Amino acid sequence: MRKQKRSMQKMIIAVMVIGSFLFGSCSKTEFTEAGKNDSPITSGADGENRDHSANGLPQETDSRLEVHFMDVGQGDATLISCDGYYMLIDAGNNDKGTAVWSYLKQQGVERLDYVIGTHPDADHIGGLDVVLYKFDCGTVIMPEVENDTRTYEDVVQAMEEKEYPVTCPVVGETYSLGEASFTVIAPNKDYGLDMNASSVGILVEHGENRFLLTGDAEEEGEEDILENGIDISADVYKAGHHGSKTASTEEFLNAVNPEYAVISCGEGNSYGHPHAEVLNRFRSMGIDVFRTDEQGTVVAVSDGREITWNCTPSESWQAGEPTGSSAGQNTEEKMVYITKTGEKYHREDCSYLKNGVEKISLFEAKERGYEPCKKCEPPVE
Ligand SMILES: [Zn+2]
Ligand SMILES: [Zn+2]
Structure with missing residues (x-):
């Protein structure tokens, strides 16, 4: 089924590539405000006739997308690079800022074209102030929700000192990152003080490869993503809320239908992430699972067609134990x-x-x- 769908996409892309050569229209814009008149950018809920024209790669390309699911213990930090452009999504807890900074330096990052603070919980934005101070940052995307914590205040202060404006996430908006692009899929409404539900979710596309990241969105947030009509099917799904059973509902997983899932959580974390319920769902769907608590930093590389990994999938199926x-x-x-x-x-x-x-x-x-x-x-x- 999946294979069939993929080859159909390949055909569609081939047709579009030929078409774009004929009409010579392949200019890329730095920022495309998708769907002003006809949002969302992706077509139909059936997913069979996706519009890949925004990022359909030429047949011969050396464009390379890397997604680094960094091991920051219990928390999230994801570095995405494509053709010399960089994006950081979250920066782990307060004590991880320096580690994230040095990892980025090792990767040759000098400027971050995009920074996303998915939501103002400490395990996501704790290290963000360090990153904002150390790097020249382009677009900084954060949800419109404030947290009454020192951690959040530190981020606000860093933003003010560096004079970075906050860009609010608008569902359906698409941004380019080299040959890749990403589309905002959440948050879909005002969730009051529910930080997790307010998480910025994105779908990254690189040629035929798609990555879905939903921060700590839980059941309600996932339902609202399903309702917004954007095609969220993806090859790689970053398990919502560190593999908690409050996320990755069956309905949501069916829509994403991923081949791979990556769980970002800390070894022996006190929440018991990942939860057995979620691991069982992944297992029964035949999804290959990578996890930072067992494997350290997990890196996926996409050439626009195939995805390769820096390690083999975890075979443990070991749920965390709350302590x-x-x-x-x-x-x-x-x-x-x-x-x-x-x-x-x-x-x-x-x-x-x-x-x-x-x-x-x-x-x-x-x-x-x-x-x-x-x-x-x-x-x-
Ligand atoms: Zn979290
Ligand atoms: Zn959270």
């Missing part, structure tokens, strides 16, 4: 309450809770640096 405060039954479902401006988390009936109350998991509250309220004494683990 410490995350261990035990049902702790994952423990929910607490926060407000827009407060620094504490509360029980539902706490009298300190007033307007703009948000229900989040205890894990998320702790991840985001909230302290337990002294009045209502909510659970601490």
Whole structure:
């Protein structure tokens, strides 16, 4: 089925390539605002007649796309390079900024054409301030959601000092990165203070190869991506929310239908990522899995047709085990309450809770640096 679909795409691309030679229209723009009149850029939900004209590669090309899923422990940092252009998506936790910077230097990065901070959680934007200070950065894309944390303030300060404007993600907009391009697929609405749901999601295309990255989007975010109608089928899927069972729903996976999945998580992380449910879904769909907790930095290279990897897929199918405060039954479902401006988390009936109350998991509250309220004494683990 997949093979059939692929060869059909090849035919379509061949026809388009010949067409573009005939009409001599292959000029590339630095930035294409796709779908002003006819968004989204990709056609039909059936995925059979994708419009690859934006990035259809000539038959003979030495264009090379590299996607580095960096090992930053529990967190995300992905470097994408294409033909001398660079993009960084997230930069790991606060203590990873320098490691990310030196990895980028090793890779020969001098300027980042794009920087995406998927959402203001510490395991994604923690190291971003270092990167923003150290590199000359082009377009910096971040969602319109603020976090009441020191980590987020550090990023805002770096942006101000370097005088970088924030570019807000607009679903359907396409940007070029050398011969490759990427399209914003999320966030699809205002999710209030739900950081994970606000994650910037992108689909990277290089010739026939497609990579989908959704940050920490969970079930609701995935549903909204499905609803926006953009074709999200991809060869490589970066498992949402570090392989948590709150993401990578069956419906979503069916739409992505990837050949490979990459899980970015830390060895022995306290959340138990990746969760067995997600690994089982991947396994039953015959998806090859790579994971940074077992394999370190995972690198995929695309020549526009084939994807090769720096390591062989993981065979362990080993789910993480929640430890410490995350261990035990049902702790994952423990929910607490926060407000827009407060620094504490509360029980539902706490009298300190007033307007703009948000229900989040205890894990998320702790991840985001909230302290337990002294009045209502909510659970601490
Ligand atoms: Zn995360
Ligand atoms: Zn998050």
